[in-house]
Amino acid sequence: MTATDATATHTLADGIRSAGLKVTAQRLAVLYALADSPHASAERVFAAVHAGLPGTSLQAVYGVLAAFTSAGLVRRIEPAGSAALFERRVGDNHHHLVCTGCDAVHDVDCVVGEAPCLTPADARGFAVASAEVTFWGLCPSCRTEPATP
Amino acid sequence: MTATDATATHTLADGIRSAGLKVTAQRLAVLYALADSPHASAERVFAAVHAGLPGTSLQAVYGVLAAFTSAGLVRRIEPAGSAALFERRVGDNHHHLVCTGCDAVHDVDCVVGEAPCLTPADARGFAVASAEVTFWGLCPSCRTEPATP
DNA sequence: CAGTTGTCTTGACTAATTCAAGATAAGGAA
């Protein structure tokens, strides 16, 4: 681990701590894994974490992700048809672009201008707290190639 | 069944037939069930269908819903945290308002004006085909009452 | 450095959905 990594680790640890959670190797590893794959499933995070910390269980990863999610350290998204994905980019109400060919997920900033997405034409008396937008389409490589699984 | 119902059944049957599918009692029952509960889970549709056609299996309902979905007769939505829901309102790219208190789902017409929701700020090279917007909030009754499960 | 409390491991369990094989019924042809 380089000095930069050490600093990064320190920052991550502070983040975890200031969320009122204990800092553990598994938790740091989960955050690292999400830095590598910004939209990873629990299974995928587990694979990454397990590579570095072989004793880690899948349930631990589910537990860490649940704790982080409720602490607001990570955000959980559930594109239709896929398992839940987790990302570290939180607090900015951004949206997602999902490739129907290869399931790749990319972030997109909030739609046109401010947050028109927060104002449905008719809220039917609901107190709208948030809006989630998912754009479905083909990513650049799937547009050209027939199919890239 | 009244004359009106008979006409409705006829219309439903035509819809099924023109989608290239065979008309069966189960399929009509599924469409009726979705008319009653416009955002129903497979389990809920099954309950309704089974009430009228006791021999019907849950798998048949899953099969019918899958066939209808791929034929474009019904639309499948998957709000995060819930099972898949099915609705008969198709072809108009409308969106949904989901109550975080009681899980009620309501339709909302496309956001502000035309379809700004189809234009992400930066599409990152994707060929965007559709956009799905989910508004999360509290429905009128959950706004007043503490919790209505 | 020891105690307390939160976290992790192990293992079982549930919910939602899918797959497969055979029985059955719908729609077209004779």
Place this chain on the structure above:
DNA sequence: TTCCTTATCTTGAATTAGTCAAGACAACTG
């Protein structure tokens, strides 16, 4: 109308994603 073909439905098992619970263990507090 009756038969034939093919789609659909039934039964039963399997899979995937995720949750729950009990005890072992490790992180922070004092």
